[in-house]
Amino acid sequence: MSTIPSTRKEMPITTLSSPTVGVGKTGFWRTFRPVVDFSKCTRCTLCWIYCPDAAIARQEDDSPKIDYDYCKGCGICANECPVKAIAMQREGE
Amino acid sequence: MAQTVIDTANHIAAIATKAARVQVIAAYPITPQTSIVERIAELVESGELDAEYIRVESEHSAMAACIGAAAGGVRTFTATASHGLVLMHEALHWAAGSRLPIVMPVVNRALGPGWNIWADTTDSMSQRDTGWIQFYCADNQEVFDTIIQAYKLCENEQVLLPAMICLEAFILSHTYMPVEIPDQEKIDDFLPPYKPGWFLDVNNPLSHGNIVSPDWYMEFRYMMQEAMENAKRLIPEIDKEYGKYFGFEHGGLIEKYKCEDADLILLTMGTIGSEAKISVENLRKEGLKVGTARVRVFRPFPREEIRKLAENKQMFSIIDRGISFGMEGFLAEEIKASLCNQKDRPLIAGFIAGLGGRDVTFKTIEKIAEKSSEWMRAGRVEKETVWVDLKE
DSSP states (O other): OOSOOSSGGGSOSSOEEOOOSSSSOGGGGOSEEEEEOTTTOOOOOHHHHHOTTOOEEEOTTSOEEEOTTTOOOOOHHHHHOTTOOEEEEETTO | OOEEEEEEHHHHHHHHHHHTTOOEEEEOOOTTTHHHHHHHHHHHHTTSSOOEEEEOSSHHHHHHHHHHHHHTTSOEEOOBOHHHHHHTHHHHHHHHHTTOOOEEEEEEOOOSSSOOOSOOSHHHHTTGGGSOEEEEOSSHHHHHHHHHHHHHHHTSTTTOOOEEEEEETTTTTTOEEEEEEOOHHHHHHHSOOOOOSSOOOTTSOOEESOOOOHHHHHHHHHHHHHHHHHHHHHHHHHHHHHHHHHSOOOOTTEEEESOTTOSEEEEEOTHHHHHHHHHHHHHHHTTOOEEEEEEOEEESOOHHHHHHHHTTOSEEEEEESSOOTTSOOHHHHHHHHHHTTOSSOOEEEEEEOOGGGOOOOHHHHHHHHHHHHHHHHHTOOSOSEEETTOOO
């Protein structure tokens, strides 16, 4: 069900799909890229909580790891960070 | 032993959910449907029916709950009427498109304004394009039998569509009639537990109703149309099989009465169909060769059977308890469409009668037949649509 059918006979009866990783990578929508300054980061995890796309992983030491395949660059993490440890940098610069 | 009970069609519908071993019921009250879900609440509370009973905050939510439950792979039920049904409209499309075999009695009631709680089919007829199968019943026994038959039909892997079991407000919903309830063991044999082809499972995550591009949307719609065609083939088979099991058959797609040698056919739906039999008896005594055909299934529409019925007939008179504003009666439209490519077809006249619960008695129907017979002899229909007993 995660593969695209080529004929009607291969189709499911209704639009069914299993979760897969690798399709619909939304990272390419991004104009600004969040970059974490780990020397400032206090491991408060607010960016991880606020990320609306679950594109920030919480690592073992509570520091954030941004998944750039899916981060759309909305900037909410940068806005929420209480110590301004996340900078939004224009892509390609 | 089979048991005969005397009860209202609404209570009979509740008994049918128990007989069908329904697993989830979503309930929201609306006149004249309320006594269905009230009686089911009693059955669940007393432990007679082992099911989840979900009280919801609207009919839209009732259908959403049914979609969730059916997608979880269980046998699901709700019931509604009138404004409740039209509030559900969006969710009806989701249920059919998700191919979920939900069964839902619709107690046909007029839509406001003016506020009116009596019989009228405009509520369910305005849902005809949602992809739901639609049955229309003529008596309480048929309500019971059709609910059991509908689960068997809808859960068939060649169909997998939801179904409405339509019954007219008060004429059936609150009228007591004797109904035979077959042995549970025999019902279990006729209607085994539902085996879903897919279901939502936390151990094997799946989602449904996802986005589908123009590349594939049409194919999903085509499969729904195919399922409707399959249902059209299976309904008479299931009705016959039910008859063999329990002794009750309801005519498959169309119940015909004295049609074979008739020149004039009165086409009806629901309880007007049973009333019309009395008219046919009376008119035949006066020498009019008349028969009546009650269209039991409106979706899928029995186009081929209508064509067969039309062979060698002089006139079709169609009685609708509802109107598609700006055109004509719902059944009249479909019958004309079914016959449009036929070379020799009968004259066709449409009659609008009984809106908002106005009585359609055998006398009303005889009046319709007499007017029809006049036009039949003249070879010309004077008026495409006649409003019967309309005050001038």
